[in-house]
């Protein structure tokens with residue numbers, strides 16, 4: 013079978029707030045189109061796209077997962093994305109390679125933090141968006157209230173194309189106002205052919221069809237003329253105009269249903285085919301490459317059986333099992349010999365993937381997420397994912413001593429699969445720091461490391477990387493003298509230390525006149541001071557922002573040595589440092605918290621108690637973003653607090669701003685704690 017033409021493909025990411033039914037919806041779409049015979053459930057762990065052990069255990073999606081189906085002769089690639097902010101890196105990967113997104117919202121909850129977040133990302137990428145209002149069967153579900161929220165909070169151009177018949181437990185089906193028909197099949201069964209709209213729904217259906225028409229014709233002048241001349245527009249003409257408007261991001265069709273019971277999937281599949289652009293219509297999402305064949309790897313996964321699998325989107329040309337492509341990052345050639353078609357965890361061998369299609373390949377050596385594969389070696393621009401910065405950091409230590417290297421290499425492998433996971437060694441505290449999007453994110457990664465690579469680690473809050481500096485000037489004398497028979501030791505120096513404007517760095521000025529210390533020993537003084545500065549006298553933190561002037565000293569022709577001057581330097585340093593008003597510095601973070609309006613008071617009060625300084629607040633339709641500067645030391649456990657203050661509806665990001673002096677009463681405690689820890693270590 014030859015590769016599909018791009019016009020016959022739809023690439024759609026299924027995104028939204030967590031728990032809105034995305035995975036259930038993908039399952040239902042596959043069921044409706046005949047790809048699975050039984051509707052799997054989250055509870056039983058039997059869905060196609062939540063196939064991972066961790067996903068079953070937590071009953072939520074953790075990794076993006078690929079599925080595909082065919083409807084009206086089109087191949088629809090569905091990328092089921094996790095909604096939890098911990099795993100938003102996955103959704104960002106998926107959104108890079110699709111033309112369209114189904115944004116799933118709950119008919120009970122309406123627009124949530126995760127909805128707004130992903131709406132914005134998809135909008136920035138210029139993606140066509142369809143909204144699916146799910147869970148119409150739940151108590152307090154209200155399609156029309158959700159619709160209003162979509163219009164006021166996301167875009168006034170969210171326009172209903174499907175309507176519920178009844179509500180909550182009296183829901184009996186849905187109406188498709190694009191085709192003016194209805195679906196009223198029994199719960200959980202496959203939806204059959206459309207039926208006539210029930211009598212008591214005809215009026216409402218007509219009202220919404222008019223609204224739809226009004227919106228659509230506004231985007232198309234020719235159609236507008238025909239419409240104003242009183243011409244009856246058929247579903248075909250309407251769909252064509254709708255698709256154009258959706259492609260250009262001028263309209264956002266809103267459908268509805270009950271994913272868990274396979275209600276609304278027939279009309280939604282129709283909408284994906286008729287209303288969402290194909291790769292041919294929209295052009296490659298990552299720009300065009302000056303190559304005949306080009307594929308972009310947007311996810312690497314470690315399959316327990318097939319080994320490493322890379323999921324890619326064909327940007328240009330056709331990728332076949334005969335293709336040998338060049339990896340731009342690795343600057344190495346790879347043969348695409350083991351192409352796979354993925355359906356959740358099930359993979360079947362494939363011969364080729366045409367332009368615009370999404371496929372997978374096993375057995376590549378070094379290819380990873382974010383790589384571009386080309387048929388020639390000329391560099392081209394590779395799109396950036398724009399991953400969010402990690403917000404939670406933990407210090408990790410292996411449970412078994414001596415496992416450090418094994419742990420680091422296991423976690424590095426995981427980080428290749430998940431670019432929102434970072435492992436680094438803090439040069440200051442010496443700790444291995446693992447950072448991610450949340451505590452859960454880091455914990456999931458460690459569970460995987462344990463299962464796959466057999467490494468077991470403990471997590472601790474990381475130590476805050478304090479710094480020390482001086483506020484004043486001081487002069488001190490350091491003299492090291494040991495003359496007890498045989499060759500002795502003699503070093504003697506006078507130094508002046510003072511703050512450097514700007515508060516960073518270190519300078520050493522040699523101001524010795526008349527050779528009172530020979531040239532050859534002066535660097536030793538510098539060295540001794542620099543070593544001593546690694547552990548400041550206040551809290552054992554490195555000292556920065558100091559200029560040292562070596563101004564005077566003396567020496568002994570026989571007993572002086574580099575070692576003696578090093579020690580003399582460090583002795584002078586200690587005295588000078590304590591006399592120069594030393595100060596403790598802490599990292600200050602810029603924090604951006606997005607919460608429902610009603611939680612703003614609690615969040616601000618809490619930030620206040622964390623020594624935060626409010627920078628501003630930006631309300632945006634029901635959600636407010638609070639910006640503040642907060643010391644890192646106060647944010648080590650922020651995510652748990654935010655979750656409890658907002659019932660899980662809050663979202664935050666932070667990044668390092670600068671170092672600042674720790675207020676006296678707090679500094680005293682840090683200094684005291686350090687002293688106790690040192691004593692305990694020495695005891």
Ligand SMILES: Nc1nc2c(ncn2[C@@H]2O[C@H](COP(=O)(O)OP(=O)(O)O)[C@@H](O)[C@H]2O)c(=O)[nH]1
Nearest residue numbers: 030031032033034035036054146147270271272
């Ligand atoms: N009542 C009801 N429950 C649903 C519906 N769709 C999904 N669920 C349930 O909602 C929960 C979250 O579903 P899931 O598909 O994992 O949501 P996701 O996080 O968006 O992928 C699960 O317990 C599902 O069984 C629906 O239409 N109605």
Ligand SMILES: [Mg+2]
Nearest residue numbers: 034035072073
């Ligand atoms: Mg899911």
